[in-house]
Each structure stands twice: as structure tokens, then as C-alpha cells.
Amino acid sequence: MDLILKEVVTHRDWRRFIEFPKKLFRGNSCFIPSLDSDERDSLYREKNPAYKYCDAKFWLAESGGKAVGRVGAIINNRANKKWNEKFVRFGWFDFIEDMDVFKALINKVVDFGKSFGMEKIHGPLGFTDIDKECWVTEGFDNRQNISTLYNPSYYIDFIKHAGFSVDCEWIQYKIPASQPVPEKVKKVSRMIAERYKVRLVEFKKVREMRPYGTKLFHCLNDAFKNLYGFVELTETEIRNYVRKFFPVLDPELVKFVVDENGEVIAFAVAMPCLDNAFKKIKGRLFPFGWVKVLHDMKHYKDIDFLLNGVRTDWQGRGIHALYHVALNESMIKKGLRYAYSNPQIIGNKAVMVWKSQYECEEHFRRAVFSRNI
Numbered sequence: 313m314d315l316i317l318k319e320v321v322t323h324r325d326w327r328r329f330i331e332f333p334k335k336l337f338r339g340n341s342c343f344i345p346s347l348d349s350d351e352r353d354s355l356y357r358e359k360n361p362a363y364k365y366c367d368a369k370f371w372l373a374e375s376g377g378k379a380v381g382r383v384g385a386i387i388n389n390r391a392n393k394k395w396n397e398k399f400v401r402f403g404w405f406d407f408i409e410d411m412d413v414f415k416a417l418i419n420k421v422v423d424f425g426k427s428f429g430m431e432k433i434h435g436p437l438g439f440t441d442i443d444k445e446c447w448v449t450e451g452f453d454n455r456q457n458i459s460t461l462y463n464p465s466y467y468i469d470f471i472k473h474a475g476f477s478v479d480c481e482w483i484q485y486k487i488p489a490s491q492p493v494p495e496k497v498k499k500v501s502r503m504i505a506e507r508y509k510v511r512l513v514e515f516k517k518v519r520e521m522r523p524y525g526t527k528l529f530h531c532l533n534d535a536f537k538n539l540y541g542f543v544e545l546t547e548t549e550i551r552n553y554v555r556k557f558f559p560v561l562d563p564e565l566v567k568f569v570v571d572e573n574g575e576v577i578a579f580a581v582a583m584p585c586l587d588n589a590f591k592k593i594k595g596r597l598f599p600f601g602w603v604k605v606l607h608d609m610k611h612y613k614d615i616d617f618l619l620n621g622v623r624t625d626w627q628g629r630g631i632h633a634l635y636h637v638a639l640n641e642s643m644i645k646k647g648l649r650y651a652y653s654n655p656q657i658i659g660n661k662a663v664m665v666w667k668s669q670y671e672c673e674e675h676f677r678r679a680v681f682s683r684n685i
Contacts, residue, residue: 313375315416320370326355329372332379333406334594342453343462344587345595354443361548362439365390367428370404371420373413381407383417385424386439391543400425402435403443414470422685434479434682436461441542442553446482446655446678454675457616457652458586476681480540482655484676489615489648493640494669501633509572512634515563524568525554527576535621540657564642565615567635580620580635582651584612613649620654
């Protein structure tokens, strides 16, 4: 194969980079295109504040004038400093089923990392933990989330063949939404609220959530700080995420737990499943894609859990029971069918809540892979 690797520089390059997975997986019912606007917000240097502390380059692989692969190389300097590592990340990594294409692209990332003195490579990861990360290793034919990556099974075959091993694993569950709140969980929730003088905060209108926007992400920064590869979001990033995500959330699917001083100590954020809408609009909100998305935001039967966590100084006290009960009750009230959990690191105690207290089935396993360079 006559293979050319081209660094992504021009707006035309970026358009082709963003469009490539749509072409690669055309006709694949499992693939959900990202919104083009979301991709631009992440990839364009002038839009993404993470470039202030990350070094990054992106490439397209071409053969015969046709795109056959893409990849990004990212060095998150803040993460490397925090975790005392020298990692280069690979992300936005898609390719046809051809080992030569795979090797050429991964070698670009390796060479980029070496040029900065990096010693290891891992991925798939983005700039921050809000970006899509980790590949599916089990459950390839299952329904995807709009917030997670899709990959066919040959991605895993290729990455293992290249000497990579699993560095961290995640699990996701499919949960029947109509099941009653377990009495044990309900009882524990009441007991914890009384013992620790904490309370649940729920919403009816988006405007009611706005004062909690930055508080949510400050709590997230603390709750996630010990999780794999996490680096705290900056104030600029927090403002961007509040502006971007809060207006499109269903307030009835957002739950906070606050202490007696009104400080957010735990959170759970879910949203309607929009996979069918995203497939139909093919990543384009304009001129008319937003109409389909808006319709599906108001008329839905399934939800995705996006984010949930408990501040570290409150962990180990069962605080999560309060938002689990509240979400469970909201799902019953709305007559929903299924809830799909967000990826949870295997070994994280939050995983055990679903497995031990609710009827559920394993939906996906996912992983980040690494090796020395």
C-alpha cells in the first residue's frame, strides 16, 4: 500500500479528520457519530483551553488520495507531573483493517512522544477525562453511548499484537429502569441523611441548576482526583463545560447531595439516550439537525448515566445511596425502560452498587492500553 501520513493543519485537513470515522463505519448500526461542533471544540487549538498545558499533533493516513486512518498524539504535561509519569497519549485513533496503517499511525505517536522525552504510551485517551476514552473489549455489538468511543474488535487484536497490554479496565451496566428502589438502599439513604445532616437537591428547571454549575465540577475534581490518569479541570475548562452541557440537561435527571453548609459533596448526572438522533443527523446540528435532537431530548425511554461521584472526604459513608434512590424514583416516574451506566473503573466501589443492589447485566468492558517506548 502506498501510504502517506499527513499532519493535520488546515481547515480542510480537520474536516477530513473529523469526517473519517463516519466514512469508515458507514452502515454500521453500532457507531454513533460525534457532533462536528464537539469535535471542533476539542481539536481546534483556539477553542480548547487544554492546549495551554498539552502538546499535541494529529495525522491523517492516506492511500491513493483516500483517507485510511487518523490519530492524535497528546502529552498532558499536568497529568504527567501529577502522576510522576512520562506518558504520551494516543486518541482519535481510527483505521481500516490493515496492520500497516495501524503501525504507521502508532509509530507517529511514539516518535512524537520520544521527541519530548516520553517513556511510555497509553490510550485511547483525550486531552481531559471529559473527552471520550477507552476501547470496548467485550460487548462489541451492544448499543453504544453518545459519550463513549466505538471500536470494532480488530482494534483490540491490533493493539495487542503491537505489544500493548491493558493498563486500566472499565465496566458498564444495562439496568432495567422500572425496577423498584431496593428497600435496603432506601433505608440506608434515609439513615445517612439523618446521621450526617446532608440533603438531596433536585430540580425542575434548568435555571435552578445554574448556581450549581461550577460547584459540580469542583466536586468532580475532588471526587475523581485519585482515579486513573485524572487531572483536575482548570477554571476555564469548568466554565466551558458548564456553558456547553448545562443547557441541554434534563433537570429531573440531575441530582446533588449537599452538606449542612450547602456545599456540594456528591452528584449524579444522567441524560436522555440520543444515539438515534445522533445517527440520523450524522454529526451536524445545522441547519436542521437540532430539531431531531431537541425532539429526542423531550421524548425518550432510555437514559445514559454520564457522571457520578462523591467528594473524597465523604467517601466510604454511603452518600451515593441518596442520589441512586432519587434517580431510581425519577426513572420510575418517567416510565423509562433502561438506564445505561457510565464506564466505571473495575475495582471502584461505585460498581458494586449496581451489581449488589440492582438487577442489571454487564453491557460493556472497556480498557486503556499501554507499553514502553
